[in-house]
Amino acid sequence: MRFLKVLGLAGLAAAWLSTGTASAQVTLKMATLAPEGSIWMQALHDAKTEIEASTGGAVKLKIYPGGIMGSEKDVLFKIKTGQLQGGGFMGYAIGKICPDASALMFPMAFRNYEEVDLALEKMRPFLDENARQNGFVTVGWTEVGFSYAYGMKPIASLENLRATKVWGLDSPMLMDLFAAGGISSIPANVTDVLTSLQTGALETVFGPPTAAVAVQWHTKVRYYNTMRLTYSIGGVFFSSPGWAMLPAQHREVVKAAFDKHCRLLTPKVRKSDIEALDYMRTQGVAPIEETPDVRAAFEQIAAVALQKVKGAVFSEESWNLLQQVLKEIRGA
Numbered sequence: 001m002r003f004l005k006v007l008g009l010a011g012l013a014a015a016w017l018s019t020g021t022a023s024a025q026v027t028l029k030m031a032t033l034a035p036e037g038s039i040w041m042q043a044l045h046d047a048k049t050e051i052e053a054s055t056g057g058a059v060k061l062k063i064y065p066g067g068i069m070g071s072e073k074d075v076l077f078k079i080k081t082g083q084l085q086g087g088g089f090m091g092y093a094i095g096k097i098c099p100d101a102s103a104l105m106f107p108m109a110f111r112n113y114e115e116v117d118l119a120l121e122k123m124r125p126f127l128d129e130n131a132r133q134n135g136f137v138t139v140g141w142t143e144v145g146f147s148y149a150y151g152m153k154p155i156a157s158l159e160n161l162r163a164t165k166v167w168g169l170d171s172p173m174l175m176d177l178f179a180a181g182g183i184s185s186i187p188a189n190v191t192d193v194l195t196s197l198q199t200g201a202l203e204t205v206f207g208p209p210t211a212a213v214a215v216q217w218h219t220k221v222r223y224y225n226t227m228r229l230t231y232s233i234g235g236v237f238f239s240s241p242g243w244a245m246l247p248a249q250h251r252e253v254v255k256a257a258f259d260k261h262c263r264l265l266t267p268k269v270r271k272s273d274i275e276a277l278d279y280m281r282t283q284g285v286a287p288i289e290e291t292p293d294v295r296a297a298f299e300q301i302a303a304v305a306l307q308k309v310k311g312a313v314f315s316e317e318s319w320n321l322l323q324q325v326l327k328e329i330r331g332a
Contacts, residue, residue, distance in 0.1 A: 025057065025058055025059075025060065026058065026059050026060065026245050026246055026247070026250075027059075027060040027061070027062055028059065028060070028061050028062070028085045028086060028238065028242060028245065028246070028254075029061075029062045029064070029083070029084045029085055029086075030044075030061065030062070030063055030064070030084060030085060030086040030087050030088065030236075030238070031063070031064040031065075031068065031069035031070075031075045031078070031084055031087045031088075032044065032063070032064070032065055032066075032075075032087055032088035032089070032090075033066065033067045033071075033072060033089075033090060033091075034065060034066070034088060034090070035065060035066040036065045036066055039265060039268045039269065039272060040088065040090075040142070040234070040265065040269075041063075041065050041066075043142070043261045043262060043264065043265040043268075044063050044065075044088055044236070044261070045063070046261045046264075047061075047140075047236075047257045047258045047260070047261040047262075048061040048063060050257040050260075050261070051253060051254050051257045054253045054257065055250050055253055055254075058247065058250060059246065059247075059250050059253075059254060064084075069084065071092070072087070072089055072090075072091055072092040072093035073092055073093075075087045075089075075093065076093055076096060076097075079239045079242070080239075082241070084242075085238050085239055085241075085242025085243075085245065086139075086236065086237055086238035086239060086242055087236070087237065088234065088235075088236045089234060089235060089236075089237065090144050090232065090234040091144075091232075093237075094233065094234065094235060095313070096134070097131050097134055097136045097235075097237050098127055098130045098131040098134065098136070098138070098235070098237075099130065099134075099313065099314050099315070100126065100127060100130040100314045100315055100317075100318035101127055101130070101233055101235075101314075102173065102309075102313050102314040102318075103314040103315075103318040103319045103321075103322050104116075104119065104120065104123070104231060104233055104322065105173065105230055105231055105232055105233060106173055106230075106302070106306065106309065106314075106319075107173060107174055107177045107229055107230045107298070107302050107305070108177075108229065108230075108295075108298055108299050108302040109230075109231065109322065109326075110146075110228065110231045110326075111228070112228075113270065114329070115326060115329055115330075116143075116231055118325065118329050119322060119325045119326060119329070120141060120233070122325050123318075123321060123322065123325065124141065126318065126321060127141070127318075130318070131237060132240075135239060135240045136237040136238065136239055136240065137237065137238050137239075137240060137243040137255075138235060138236075138237055139236050139237065139238060139254065139255045139258035139259060139262075140235060140236040140258040140259045140261070140262030140263075141233060141234070141235045141262060142233070142234045142235060142236075142262040142263075142265045142266055142269070143232075143233065143234065143265070143266045143269045143270070144208060144232035144233060144234045144269070145208035145209070145210065145231070145232060145269055145270070145273050146208065146228040146229075146230070146231050146232075146273070147206050147207050147208055147228070147229050147230045147231075147232065148206070148207075148208075148209065148212075148224050148225060148226070148227070148228065148229060149161070149204055149205075149206055149224065149225045149227070149229060150204070150205050150206070150207075150212060150217060150218070150221040150223070150224045150285070151164060151203055151204040151205075151221055151222070151223050151224070151225075152164075152197065152200075152203040152204070152220065152221055152222055152223075153203055153204075153222075153223070154223050154288055155204060155223060155224075155225050155288065156225065156288050156291075156294065157294055157297070158181055158183070158294070158297050158298070158301070161181075161183055161204065162181075162182060162183050162184070164203040164204045165186055165200075165201065165202050165203040165204065166178065166183055166184065166185040166186065166202075166203070166204045167185060167186065167188060167193060167196075167202050167204060167205045167206060168185030168186050168187040168188070169185075169188075169190070169205075169206060169207075170190075171206075171230070172309075172313065173230070173305070173309055173313060174206065174229070174230060176305040176308050176309055177298075177301060177302055177305045179305070180301040180302070180304040180305040180308075181298075181301040186201065186202060188201075188202060190215070193205055193215070193217065194215060194216055194217060194220065197217060197220035197221065198220060205217055205221070206229060206230075208232070208273055208276075209272075209273045209274075209276035209277045209280065210269070210272045210273050210276045212276065212280070213276045213279060213280065218279070218280045218283055218285055219283070221285055222284065222285060222286065223285065223286050223287075223288055224277075224280065224285055224286075224287060224288065225287075225288045225290060226287050226288065226289050226290045227290035227294065227295060227298065229298075235262070236258050236262060306319075
């Protein structure tokens with residue numbers, strides 16, 4: 001009889017634990033501007049599938065793609081108010097979550113992918129800590145890519161650029177570079193750029209190749225310069241309160257899944273950009289090869305612009321760390 005009572009109590013305990021486990025299911029809501037069907041969105045879906053399988057459904061992810069939740073500024077507000085717990089970001093939000101990541105996106109900072117990969121790997125702990133200080137947990141860094149200049153006229157030098165109608169895009173650091181180089185620019189929303197190219201209101205624009213093809217700029221420009229002007233980085237982040245919703249035993253699983261699929265995404269982004277440039281050339285967009293003299297001229301005005309943004313947009317510590325890493329890479 002006593003044994004049956006114990007068995008009964010054990011059954012009640014098991015039922016209670018089962019109820020407690022079910023009620024402990026956590027759903028993390030996140031948003032991104034990446035459209036459904038894009039390689040960025042596929043990476044988030046892959047991470048979601050792995051996380052839900054690895055945790056036995058204890059952790060669920062709800063992902064809102066394609067700007068459904070608004071701009072990155074809107075998404076940050078919704079994270080702050082608890083409507084969302086995180087997001088996959090590519091632009092504005094990176095500068096708010098991890099201002100020191102902007103050091104990697106300063107014009108002319110990198111020459112090639114090898115420098116990017118080695119610098120990012122060495123700076124990850126520093127950048128993750130910067131995000132943590134701003135109330136976010138970093139679960140993955142990924143690539144948006146290098147930006148190039150595309151023009152209706154040949155853009156082989158600073159002088160050529162000064163003589164064209166240049167897009168004044170929403171990139172303060174690139175605008176500072178233009179100001180330092182005496183390059184006037186015309187502001188326009190990204191959604192209006194194609195029309196402005198059609199009417200001749202703009203003649204030179206900037207962006208990663210995949211994006212340039214996606215928004216059809218390649219149909220209006222005739223040239224692009226092979227010099228890599230700026231590098232852009234993206235990432236996946238959760239707010240500290242959102243991260244705290246996760247049971248401790250699942251946090252490493254979530255972080256590892258996002259990190260894995262963000263790392264797998266980077267070569268896909270690069271492949272897409274290479275294919276986009278190849279496609280542009282088949283459509284009559286002629287490459288203008290970067291020369292050492294032109295690069296030196298742009299690096300010179302970048303050094304002037306740096307004095308305005310270092311210590312304001314990103315910390316001197318982050319810039320000095322990046323330069324130390326690049327010095328080691330370049331053997332200079």
